[in-house]
Amino acid sequence: MSSGPIHSVVIVGGGQAAVEAAVTLRKKSFAGEVTLLCAEPCPPYQRPPLSKQLLAGKIEPVAIALRATAFFERQEITLHLGSRATHIDRVRKTVHTQDGERLPYDRLLIATGATVRRLDLAGAQLEGVHYLRRLEDCLALRSQLQDGARLVIIGGGYIGMEVAATARGLGCEVTVLEMAPRIMARQVAPEISALFEVQHRAQGVVVRCAAQVEKLIGRRHIEAVQVDGETLATDILVVGVGVLPEVGWLDGSGLSRADGIEVDACCRSVDEAVYAAGDVALQARGNGIALRVESVQNANFQGRTAALAILDEPPPAEEVPWFWSNQYDLRLQIAGFPGPADRSVARYYDSGMAVFFLDAADRMSAVQCVSRPRDFMLGKKLIARAQRVDPQHLSDANYPLQELLQ
Amino acid sequence: MTSIVVTDRNGTTMEIDAYTDRVLMETLREMDDGVAAMCGGMCSCATCHVYVHPDWLQRLPPPDLDELDLLEGLEFRRDNSRLSCQISFTESLAGLPVTLAPDE
Numbered sequence: 001m002s003s004g005p006i007h008s009v010v011i012v013g014g015g016q017a018a019v020e021a022a023v024t025l026r027k028k029s030f031a032g033e034v035t036l037l038c039a040e041p042c043p044p045y046q047r048p049p050l051s052k053q054l055l056a057g058k059i060e061p062v063a064i065a066l067r068a069t070a071f072f073e074r075q076e077i078t079l080h081l082g083s084r085a086t087h088i089d090r091v092r093k094t095v096h097t098q099d100g101e102r103l104p105y106d107r108l109l110i111a112t113g114a115t116v117r118r119l120d121l122a123g124a125q126l127e128g129v130h131y132l133r134r135l136e137d138c139l140a141l142r143s144q145l146q147d148g149a150r151l152v153i154i155g156g157g158y159i160g161m162e163v164a165a166t167a168r169g170l171g172c173e174v175t176v177l178e179m180a181p182r183i184m185a186r187q188v189a190p191e192i193s194a195l196f197e198v199q200h201r202a203q204g205v206v207v208r209c210a211a212q213v214e215k216l217i218g219r220r221h222i223e224a225v226q227v228d229g230e231t232l233a234t235d236i237l238v239v240g241v242g243v244l245p246e247v248g249w250l251d252g253s254g255l256s257r258a259d260g261i262e263v264d265a266c267c268r269s270v271d272e273a274v275y276a277a278g279d280v281a282l283q284a285r286g287n288g289i290a291l292r293v294e295s296v297q298n299a300n301f302q303g304r305t306a307a308l309a310i311l312d313e314p315p316p317a318e319e320v321p322w323f324w325s326n327q328y329d330l331r332l333q334i335a336g337f338p339g340p341a342d343r344s345v346a347r348y349y350d351s352g353m354a355v356f357f358l359d360a361a362d363r364m365s366a367v368q369c370v371s372r373p374r375d376f377m378l379g380k381k382l383i384a385r386a387q388r389v390d391p392q393h394l395s396d397a398n399y400p401l402q403e404l405l406q
Numbered sequence: 407m408t409s410i411v412v413t414d415r416n417g418t419t420m421e422i423d424a425y426t427d428r429v430l431m432e433t434l435r436e437m438d439d440g441v442a443a444m445c446g447g448m449c450s451c452a453t454c455h456v457y458v459h460p461d462w463l464q465r466l467p468p469p470d471l472d473e474l475d476l477l478e479g480l481e482f483r484r485d486n487s488r489l490s491c492q493i494s495f496t497e498s499l500a501g502l503p504v505t506l507a508p509d510e
Contacts, residue, residue: 027438046446048446052448071436296445297444300444322451324445324448324450331450372475373476373478374476374478374479376479377480377510378479381510
């Protein structure tokens, strides 16, 4: 059980999980102090547009605010902007910041998210080498993506491929270098990787899989990339090779390990006054394996879960995890996690496709759709019901899937 | 101020100020029990689903194919369903009556 009355909740972080937790506390009429320590200088914002509409210049930063500033004021949610937490004193229950501030807490929520994995290669420090995680990264890259500029992207995951699509739309000459045999290999089925690769190539992107990047070349600024022994000239380099949980500041606290902060089903850590949510949280899933899940849905769900647990309220209704990506006019929507032994069933349409995953008992575990929102919504429901499905119905594009919900 | 008339999931109807020249979702997600709008207006999640009063439907630009497709997947879809992230709210829509749809 919880220890003592709660007057103050401090949330370290300024992303989706942090804001959702703060909002949930207020929605549940928590009257104590709610303070967000945001390491970045700007108010909380959504990250997904950083590789899409914002990078494309279709919208401006004000459009990606998670909430209007007036909303935080009205809700009496205190934002400490540009305030980076450096240390936790679990005995005195205080968080220390880079500016020497010490904030006392009754409950602490760690929602520090993740930070980019950096390239460990010769030349990685050159100017013109970009990463994409924060608003400032996006704006710095955006200023370089001019018509005709040559751009090499290392990493063919979501970020790399979204940047490729956006940069191509801005008229850049784009090459993607992916280490694995196919793009988005960790995220989607081979059929879906193939569909996206075809679209990228049709749009004029050079996609090189199984590529081994050897070094980055340049005097001060990036000039070329050496890949598989070949030199590829470029003006801009973007690195999208994944993220690591932001836990370095917790070293010695006993709360974290290198791969995240382990939490229970209600997002509580080993310290009953400390919770974690979002990209940084390692939580056991249905199969008992602890996972960090990097998604907006997960961040929101865990932020809400932690806030409710802090208030001793019942947990939120379970949700099927889901993800999305947009590249050109292709809309990728994914729900659930396929098990390692699950088989996949593809369903092809004139435009778009769906891949469903079934376990040994033909229960649906995951669905991955391209530009088929209807199949996605339906799949999500079938996953929630752990419903048995006849695979022949799934592969037959003429079979009306709605029938499965009856 | 330009207001709208919102009926929440408890059936309570209230008049609230709405942001103009922004999408309706941005106003609705700030309500106490507002829409989740998880994808932030990308037309990817359908968690900003509302029912627009039938008399007002014609005054809105019709939904595009993406929105229709997402709506089609919803269990609580009605003839007057819309995704509020796809409705640009302007002063000319003052008094718009909307009802928040149940969570899926």
